[in-house]
Amino acid sequence: MARILITVNRVLFTNAGIEAGCGRARFQATVLSAGTLNTLGDPQRLFDYRRESAFTLDWSIELDSAATNEARFRLDVVDEALNRLAKFEWTLQTPWRQFEHEILSVANAHLVWSVLLEASGRYRVHDPNTVFTSREHRGAVNYTTVSGRRRSIRMEICPVLPVPADKWLPRRPKNMLTAIQSGGPQPLRNNPPGHRIRATDPINIISNPAVIPLLTVPQPPPPPVRHGVIPPPPLSSAEIDEPPLGTPQMITQRTAARIEFTYFWSSDERFTDNDLRLEWSQTGGTGQVQFIKWRDSDPDGSENRGLRVMVHGTRRGPVVLTVRFNGTDLAQYRAVVAPVRRVPCRFNILNARNRRSRPIATPAHADAHRRIANRFLRQVGFELAPDSDPNIAPAFGGWVATTGVPGVFTVRVEARLTRNVSDTTCEESIAVNKRPGVLSFAYIHSYDDAGTDGAAANWPDSALGNRAAALITDNGSPSSSWIQPSGVDPDGAAGAVNMKIISGIPNASDPNLHGMVVTNGCGNAPGGADAMYYGRVIAHEVGHMLTLGHRIEVIADATQSAKWNNETLRPHPGGGHPRLVEGAGVLGAGDGMFCDELWHPRLQNVMNFAGHPDLAWDLDILQALAVAQSPIAAGGWCGACGAAPGNCACP
């Protein structure tokens, strides 16, 4: 008997739209199949929720897939008073489509769920050679690769992680999909939703970055063992990831860029992680990369083989990596080799006299949040380094104390500088304990807009000019974030993609002061469940300080989620903001004045206005090119050739 397993993995509440804000909720999941209503999990169990809550349910049900052609899935999220908080509905039909940890979004919430078929007594998304015993294998798919050879194989290296839903990606060849839907070998998907990014993760934890870091210093071999001499302790992971300012980063498996497949399908071949038949090489661009082993234990010669590789840059400039199978091009990945720009920063925790008007985060938390933010910002070659100067700013009359954590201070301030801080006062808040040339981060209790978790306060214009004057253009292929046409087979050739940047906002009292505020709105558990949220908020606001606008600027996340699952909201041929195209919700400030005028990916970009921390991870090549032009830190580079200012001969 062929069986199908439907699993409700996680439910994530979005930060807007859950009206009550907190309370207790029930998750009532059912599947109607062959006239029987089946219940998943415990529909009576109550979960205490607050906005931004995430619930791991992992409730499953098995169905006899041969007994029916259709299964109607429904999940109602209700509160104790039976008010509906969210509703998910989906009809599954034969041929059953398999997926794992796919995201379904509706007003107020996202659902992460899986549908798996059984083969050989096991449920999973089966590898390419598995043939379901319950289905006929209809043979090879006629798929033509870009070199013109006919192969039954497809590989994608999507630059956006977590990978958007299939409907937002280049359409896959029809004959291949037909084969899959007919019960043939299923694709392997490599997608990390649900993973929490921690301060102790390797700095390169987010794969497929836009910037491949330029690294030239090899890791020294361990010192020879000498009798009677105690060798120096090896560097800690934290020292490898983020060495002190002025010390170059070494080439290690924690610092090189991870580039890996996101989708793989083969009709008749079996492939392994470091399969020797999949060969990676650089085929384009003026930059240069070097492959290193994914693991030290991998065999010599496997550095550029397999489904995933690790690379670092050796020369600045754009690069295109191509994966070949028996000499046939399978997939391409485009990035820019550039140095990681490191900027010193101070984190001041602003405490009022009243104990209720203080940030919840401790100095250790603030340091961890900085590190988490760096894991996002690594994708565009940017890093926040703790200010090495422990001296307190003499100009400030308040009570400042060092904390034992480099770059983090606590400061006693008037309540108005930390609680219900306004657009005007936030410029005063970041001026507390400031130091020239150092970014200023103020942890405060709250902003006057209750929904504000963090806010960029002041930053300079791009070296290219302000919003009106500058436009970031990218002509490369595959396109940035695979904005369509993406140049990914069988899409058409990638076209020019333009991105708007935002203008700088000078500080009223000190035009050279740049900084942002972080609030308790990020969560009550800054050292636990909410740490990643704090880090992502910092990365988002730093993005603004580097002149990045919102990738999708819509207030009502609920409206956004519900409408953006609708196929009718495909990108408008003429471009422009979604509001102008489909009336897709209420705009943020000033009719989209802080948006970048691109609207892909829908949910996955760090700069999404209402991004969920479990989804909004990505920064793309266009954003990397914009960041390179920010004068906020030394070491900017040319987007076309990657050269440092003064060494660039581009027109």
Added chain:
Amino acid sequence: MADDPVKTLQTSKDGPELVVAALQVAKGADGAAHEALRKSLQSPGFLLHLDRDEDYNGVRGRLRLASVMRALTANPSEHSRKTLLTLTRSEPFLQEPARIELLIEAGAELRPASDEFVAYWDRVCDPKEAYTPLVIAALLDNGTPPALALFEKKMADAAYDDATKIGWLRKRLLPHRYEPPVLEVCQRMIAGSAPAPLRPHIVEALFDFRPEWYKPNARVTAPEVAQAGGQAQAMVRAIGQRAIKDVELSHPQRAAVERVLERMKGTVGAP
């Protein structure tokens, strides 16, 4: 749903259970139940069972109490209004800054604003304290003459600097700029009740809207004059004509006024 919410309010120590009962009462019209809720909201024990002590370290929106206050605000019955007014004088309730803030925000929906509530707003609006931005937002969201009169008073208060007041105009007044009571208070402020350096900025908030006034986290929607009612359009026209004559406007400010007046030609009340 609790069988007897009043009993739950009086006996339970379980926060999630209490919030359900409190919401049930706050949304209803039972006078006796509201009386019980009123009493509970002034009881330190009830409040600390509803939300834990450490919850008050976070932002107010995450408190269970926030849901209860929203439900009370949304309920048009006299009972809920009485509860909110009672809380403005309740020492135990006002012990926590977050509760003061929730009450400030709740007042925005009580229309017309009562003298008692205006007095509460005025009391907590202290330049050294943290509540002023919320009070200003509530006054303009309320939009009734008593609330706007307090806004007018704060605009004239020398304890706040001009930059702060300009921030109020752009972020809080601008989204309400074509509501007749707001236009009325603007007319008075331009005519003299506001300090002279602020008058061009009041005019600016009525006639212009610029991205550089805001941070990326701002959520401001600028009403268009074309969407304003006939009375409001006539008032806007009068303010614009007077501003060009009597207020020292910069070139961009003057251009913004002229642009709007030009756009209004041929609309209701146009000469």
